[in-house]
Amino acid sequence: MNHENNILSDEIGTYDPFLEGLRSLAKQVVCGFLLGMALLLFGANIAHSNPTDIPKNASAKSYGDGWECDLGYRIAGEICVAITVPENAYATNRRYGLGWECLHGFLRVERASCVPVIVPEGGYLGPSGSRWFCHRGFQKIGNTCEKIKLPPHAYLTNSGVGAPWKCDRGFEEIGDACVAISVPDNAFLNNSGYGQPWSCHRGFFEENGACTKVFVPENAYFDEATYGNGWKCERGFSETGNKCIAIELPPNAHLDRSGNQWECNKNFYRSKSQCVLRN
Structure with missing residues (x-):
C-alpha cells in the first residue's frame, strides 16, 4: 500500500506553496501591465480625437499629435484664417508657402501681388512665365533687346558671354569689323584661336612674316620640329655649320x-x- 502511495505521489508532484505564490504574482503583474497599456492607448486616442482644442477651419493631423489648417486657410496664432488670393494669381491648395502662385506671365512682388511681366520688343516670355529672353539676333541691354549689328563676313555665336559674333574663316576681328587675313605664299590658314592665324606648309619655315623653304643638306632629313633649323643629320653624321659630316x-x-x-x-x-x- 505504501508503495502505491509513493508512485501516486511521484505522478502528481509535490505541492510547493512558495512556487504557487510566485506563479500567482507573475500573473497579476502581466495582467496589470496589459491593462495599463490598454488604458494609455485609449486615453491617447481620446486626447487625439478630442475636438475641443481644434479651432475652426482646422482638422486633427492624420499622423502625430496636434492639428493643421484646412486647405485654403493658414495658421495665424491659434486660429486658421482664410488665404487671400491676389489678382492674377491662383490658389495652390498647399498647406506650405503662401498658398497661392502668380499666373503664367505675371511676377510676384513683395509676397502680396502679381504684376505683368513686361516683354520688350525683340524678346519673348520664358517657359517659367516669370522671365523674358531676347530672340536670336538680339542682345539684352538693361531692360531692352537691342538688335545685334553684324558686320560683313561675320556670324552669330549664340553665346551669352563675350562678343555676340565671330568672323568667318579667313577673316580676323579688328575693332568692329572682320578684315581678310593676309596669308603668305606657301602657307595655309590654321584653326588656332590665338597667335598666328596661318602656318607654313611642310618644307617651309616662318621668317619675317613669310614662309622660306628649308634647305636640307646632304646626309640629312627634314625635321618638323618648331625649333631648330628644320633638318637633322642622319645617324652616323654630326651637324657642322650647315652640313652633316661623317x-x-x-x-x-x-x-x-x-x-x-x-x-x-x-x-x-x-x-x-x-x-x-x-x-
Missing part, C-alpha cells in the same frame, strides 16, 4: 643614343678625342 669613331667607341655623337665603351673614358682604358 663621324669618325676612335677605337673602343660607339655612337650614342642620338646617333649624332659618340661615347666610349664600358671601362673606357674619354680623353680629348680618344677612349682610354681605366686602370
Whole structure:
C-alpha cells in the first residue's frame, strides 16, 4: 500500500506553496501591465480625437499629435484664417508657402501681388512665365533687346558671354569689323584661336612674316620640329655649320643614343678625342 502511495505521489508532484505564490504574482503583474497599456492607448486616442482644442477651419493631423489648417486657410496664432488670393494669381491648395502662385506671365512682388511681366520688343516670355529672353539676333541691354549689328563676313555665336559674333574663316576681328587675313605664299590658314592665324606648309619655315623653304643638306632629313633649323643629320653624321659630316669613331667607341655623337665603351673614358682604358 505504501508503495502505491509513493508512485501516486511521484505522478502528481509535490505541492510547493512558495512556487504557487510566485506563479500567482507573475500573473497579476502581466495582467496589470496589459491593462495599463490598454488604458494609455485609449486615453491617447481620446486626447487625439478630442475636438475641443481644434479651432475652426482646422482638422486633427492624420499622423502625430496636434492639428493643421484646412486647405485654403493658414495658421495665424491659434486660429486658421482664410488665404487671400491676389489678382492674377491662383490658389495652390498647399498647406506650405503662401498658398497661392502668380499666373503664367505675371511676377510676384513683395509676397502680396502679381504684376505683368513686361516683354520688350525683340524678346519673348520664358517657359517659367516669370522671365523674358531676347530672340536670336538680339542682345539684352538693361531692360531692352537691342538688335545685334553684324558686320560683313561675320556670324552669330549664340553665346551669352563675350562678343555676340565671330568672323568667318579667313577673316580676323579688328575693332568692329572682320578684315581678310593676309596669308603668305606657301602657307595655309590654321584653326588656332590665338597667335598666328596661318602656318607654313611642310618644307617651309616662318621668317619675317613669310614662309622660306628649308634647305636640307646632304646626309640629312627634314625635321618638323618648331625649333631648330628644320633638318637633322642622319645617324652616323654630326651637324657642322650647315652640313652633316661623317663621324669618325676612335677605337673602343660607339655612337650614342642620338646617333649624332659618340661615347666610349664600358671601362673606357674619354680623353680629348680618344677612349682610354681605366686602370
